[in-house]
Amino acid sequence: MQASKQAAFHAEMAKEQDMYAYVKQESIPRSRYRAALLGLAAACLLFWQLVMHASSSTYMNTCHSGTDFDVESAFLQIPRAANIRAALKRYTAIPHLAGDRADLLSAERNIEEWSALLGLPNVENATQQIVDAGTHASRDLMEGKHEAKARVWADTYSVWLDEPQHASLALFDGEEPVWEAKLAEDVLEDDPYSAHGVPPFHGFAASGNVRGELVFVGAGRKSDFDMLAEHGIDVRGKIVLLRYGHVFRGLKVRAAQEAGAAGVLIYSDPLEDGKVTEANGYEPYPQGPARHPSSIERGSVTALSLYPGDPSTPGWPSYRNTTRLSLEEADVMPRIPSLPISYRNAQSLLQKLEGRGKRAAEIHDQMPGALPNLTYWTGPSTECVHLDTKSELHTRDIWNVYAVIPGELDDERIVLGNHRDAWTFGAADPSSGTAIFHDIVRGFGALLAKGWRPKRTIVLASWDGEESGLMGSTEFGEDFVAHIRDKVAMYVNVDMAVSGSKLSARASPSLQALTQGAVRDTYATPLEEIRPLGSGSDFTVFVQRHGIASADIGFKRTSEDPVYHYHSNYDSFTWMETFGDPGFTRHEVMAKTVGLMALRAAQPAFLPLDLVAFGDALQEYYTKLTEIAAKSDVALPDLQDIELGIDEVRRAAATFAEYRTSVAHALETVHAKALPTTLRAVQEVNTKLKQFERIFLSEHGLEYRPWYRNLVVAPGRWLGYGATTFPGVTESITLDGGNGTAYEVKRLIAALYGAAHWLKS
Numbered sequence: 001m002q003a004s005k006q007a008a009f010h011a012e013m014a015k016e017q018d019m020y021a022y023v024k025q026e027s028i029p030r031s032r033y034r035a036a037l038l039g040l041a042a043a044c045l046l047f048w049q050l051v052m053h054a055s056s057s058t059y060m061n062t063c064h065s066g067t068d069f070d071v072e073s074a075f076l077q078i079p080r081a082a083n084i085r086a087a088l089k090r091y092t093a094i095p096h097l098a099g100d101r102a103d104l105l106s107a108e109r110n111i112e113e114w115s116a117l118l119g120l121p122n123v124e125n126a127t128q129q130i131v132d133a134g135t136h137a138s139r140d141l142m143e144g145k146h147e148a149k150a151r152v153w154a155d156t157y158s159v160w161l162d163e164p165q166h167a168s169l170a171l172f173d174g175e176e177p178v179w180e181a182k183l184a185e186d187v188l189e190d191d192p193y194s195a196h197g198v199p200p201f202h203g204f205a206a207s208g209n210v211r212g213e214l215v216f217v218g219a220g221r222k223s224d225f226d227m228l229a230e231h232g233i234d235v236r237g238k239i240v241l242l243r244y245g246h247v248f249r250g251l252k253v254r255a256a257q258e259a260g261a262a263g264v265l266i267y268s269d270p271l272e273d274g275k276v277t278e279a280n281g282y283e284p285y286p287q288g289p290a291r292h293p294s295s296i297e298r299g300s301v302t303a304l305s306l307y308p309g310d311p312s313t314p315g316w317p318s319y320r321n322t323t324r325l326s327l328e329e330a331d332v333m334p335r336i337p338s339l340p341i342s343y344r345n346a347q348s349l350l351q352k353l354e355g356r357g358k359r360a361a362e363i364h365d366q367m368p369g370a371l372p373n374l375t376y377w378t379g380p381s382t383e384c385v386h387l388d389t390k391s392e393l394h395t396r397d398i399w400n401v402y403a404v405i406p407g408e409l410d411d412e413r414i415v416l417g418n419h420r421d422a423w424t425f426g427a428a429d430p431s432s433g434t435a436i437f438h439d440i441v442r443g444f445g446a447l448l449a450k451g452w453r454p455k456r457t458i459v460l461a462s463w464d465g466e467e468s469g470l471m472g473s474t475e476f477g478e479d480f481v482a483h484i485r486d487k488v489a490m491y492v493n494v495d496m497a498v499s500g501s502k503l504s505a506r507a508s509p510s511l512q513a514l515t516q517g518a519v520r521d522t523y524a525t526p527l528e529e530i531r532p533l534g535s536g537s538d539f540t541v542f543v544q545r546h547g548i549a550s551a552d553i554g555f556k557r558t559s560e561d562p563v564y565h566y567h568s569n570y571d572s573f574t575w576m577e578t579f580g581d582p583g584f585t586r587h588e589v590m591a592k593t594v595g596l597m598a599l600r601a602a603q604p605a606f607l608p609l610d611l612v613a614f615g616d617a618l619q620e621y622y623t624k625l626t627e628i629a630a631k632s633d634v635a636l637p638d639l640q641d642i643e644l645g646i647d648e649v650r651r652a653a654a655t656f657a658e659y660r661t662s663v664a665h666a667l668e669t670v671h672a673k674a675l676p677t678t679l680r681a682v683q684e685v686n687t688k689l690k691q692f693e694r695i696f697l698s699e700h701g702l703e704y705r706p707w708y709r710n711l712v713v714a715p716g717r718w719l720g721y722g723a724t725t726f727p728g729v730t731e732s733i734t735l736d737g738g739n740g741t742a743y744e745v746k747r748l749i750a751a752l753y754g755a756a757h758w759l760k761s
Contacts, residue, residue, distance in 0.1 A: 079591035197569030208337030218367035220252035236260035248720020269369035274559025289562030307707035309474030419466030477541030500557030509617035534723030535715035547694035634738035645752030
């Protein structure tokens, strides 16, 4: 039965070539490889250095590039905690929001520092190395058309950004105000940075002057609003109070908007803080590790799971004078006002709800928070909340800074990225990552000074505008489509390098072994689990739009760590030095780990992509899908045919792995006469490794959000950050009541068979 179904599907999939023809057309530029073979004699000279170091089972001791030293060992001597600490102190001196003057200065500083660290001529005027995106100058610098040497510059994009003008929040009993919120965080004597922070606001929140009764809706998930409605609690025309957690804040605002709310308030509840709370005896920051009661989490509130980047240019780059959507056309923009507040303010509001409506725990056991001496009720309140916010929307410049270290092979680029902009000082988010990049670049510069040259080109990116909606990286991905298709092999992202004590990673399954291996050689504790990538940082455009194998890594907070004041004025150098990473040892580990990942991707004969692991992950995703389907009460098509397609991929991946091993063995024993044939085999292996995951892209994108194209993984439509595997099929079941499931199953199966065919062809 299994064999007959398999044969039937082989025949069916032959008719479905158009389902993945787009990927083959756009992602597999065969002409480039034919051209490369014409220069085989030169390639032989370049590849000969690989012969003695080509084993795919280990990357240690392969990094020689014709030098007389061990490149990995030399690199690992460079990153040092003291240097990273000094860099972080520089980067967190003042707030640097995307598009402001401090942001431009930070881009210019990056150009100057990276140029010096890579041994390039002194930069006398960094502005001369800033060009407009979309120009010949930008293209030539990215491609290296006029010089095959290390280079540093910045590309400028023009994007929508908003600037807060005014915000107030008050409680009225009739016409008399009975309470007014303090919307600024406290200035703390022991944290001198706190006196120079910026006002709290939600990026891209709608302006509005609204009044309404108050209703508490827990974490503000769509399901929370649905459950309140089922219990007779009407939020239409109300101001809803939500706590952070579970889903992206922009989707909380969207759920409130769809439910008819007039405005939104979001606060950080101690429930997020695990064991480290004042209720458990911990002093608040700066005297202790607990959350300060006035801490406020800022953040963008666009509907990120619809599309990231500049809201006015979905799918195309934000050049100067480009065509833009109108505000009404930009569906990711919220239509109701919202404001972030502290838990001190939220506590005052929640006290007004006690005894009103229903106990939150009666609605759902996860709805209440953990504020002490308080029972959470839904309301509505008897008093009226008055929320008044105003912001102005502008088109402003942002600046992506790049450093390119040319390798012997330029069409298998290894890209490392960290964003530079912050909501305030950004000691953890993102400047801990920016600081470790400083020492990674310093390490690469030291290697270059010794005569090293990587086998593959390495690109380092300092993205801008991430906090406003992944803007810089998304615009790059929408700008350099052909370049990414033809030349980028993998991407490693660092956002918050250090915000806690637990080293954690998310990655494409094909990069799990590389990630685990680098951690094993730089840190005492192995990674517990590597989860799939959804969204929430700059890997999004690489994974979701281009099908590039990617990883994201950093030290995250545990329930017993000091509370990290995310997107607050207290995300300062003082917090990092006192509580986050006092000795900066975790920063040093991160610099070494990410640098090692880059070297182990850039140096060996074969790209470190494990397609057998990818196939195994597909099976895990299928198991999860069947569990979801089993709980559904809607009629569904037979999902077993998906498993048949996965079986095809796994068999093809296993056979391909054997072929790769045989090619590696041939390289180790090759004679000069057979070298051209062996080198063509190496090229073939790397081409298939680089292009494999792109077969799972859909030209038409996901239902309701065509910007997202990956059929294997995507941010959940109502999650924002968290990954949903097999998103088309899964969400057709969980969100759409089975509508479209048959179509989603069919196109997923087509992609699976297409991927298997690609490996075997």
